[in-house]
Amino acid sequence: MIKIENLTKKFGSQIILNNLNLNIQDGQKVLIMGQNGAGKSTLMKAILGELICDSGSILIDNINPIIDRKNALRYLSFVPQTPPPLKLSVAQLCEYSISSTQTDLNNIINYLKELDLSYEKEHKKPFYKLSGGMKQKVLIALALARDSKTILFDEPTANLDPQAREKFINILKSKFQSHTLIFISHRVSEVQGIVNRVIEMDLGNIIKDSEV
The missing domain is CATH 3.40.50.300 (P-loop containing nucleotide triphosphate hydrolases)
Structure with a gap:
């Protein structure tokens, strides 16, 4: 409460x-x-x-x-409107979340997959170099994977395309x-x-x- x-x-x-x-x-x-x-x-x-x-x-x-x-x-988890300009790679960002919140990497990967973002393809890229929509998907996956x-x-959903918005809403409704x-x-x-x-x-x- x-x-x-x-x-x-x-x-x-x-x-x-x-x-x-x-x-x-x-x-x-x-x-x-x-x-x-x-x-x-x-x-x-x-x-x-x-x-x-x-x-x-x-x-x-x-x-x-x-x-x-x-x-x-x-x-408690939080998804901001404006993604921070982090120089960490996607993998390093996930590792930080895992170490600080006991999140399971597989959960993060699965939520990214549901949002049509491949961890295997993008994990080495610096977070700040991702597109706005991709950054938002990473932040959403990190928040949801904590199961707060x-x-x-x-x-x-400000940076998400219509298809990604629909997938995001469906995840919330179902899980x-x-x-x-x-x-x-x-x-x-x-x-x-x-x-x-x-x-x-x-x-x-x-x-x-x-x-x-």
Whole structure:
């Protein structure tokens, strides 16, 4: 369970998160919507412990991700919108994930295969030299292979072609029904068959929270 109470974040005089309160129960499939600047990505960074807010609290299964980030994120995976410019090869990136999260390489390879990316063909290439779509497939496979209790996605299909988007959604529908999934996405139609809760944000506030 993710429990957020009275969370406020300011950058200078601009309020990015405005005394925000939100609980996400285990197993929920949540879509967070809103225009650019609504506070969506800031909220996700706060959940991941990447950002210290001015006031309020976040607990992930009763663990504060700022105080004890390692344990708070032990069962949480994240797929970013913008792949980092890593100079590691695909194989080295997979090895790092395996060493830090006890992921099985075969699971990573299988998810890449389901997304039509061959590990055998691409594993020696530097990650930063891959196409945008290939980078996204690698990051998705790494996140899914961890089999985390909770997975956060920030525009996960933005760099994928229509066929890859469909395969990605089908994987989630078939294999991640019991997981907590949290999406930031402008492609509402793609996740309609997955999400059961839609949260709309504007100027750091939750203006709508409804089950679907």
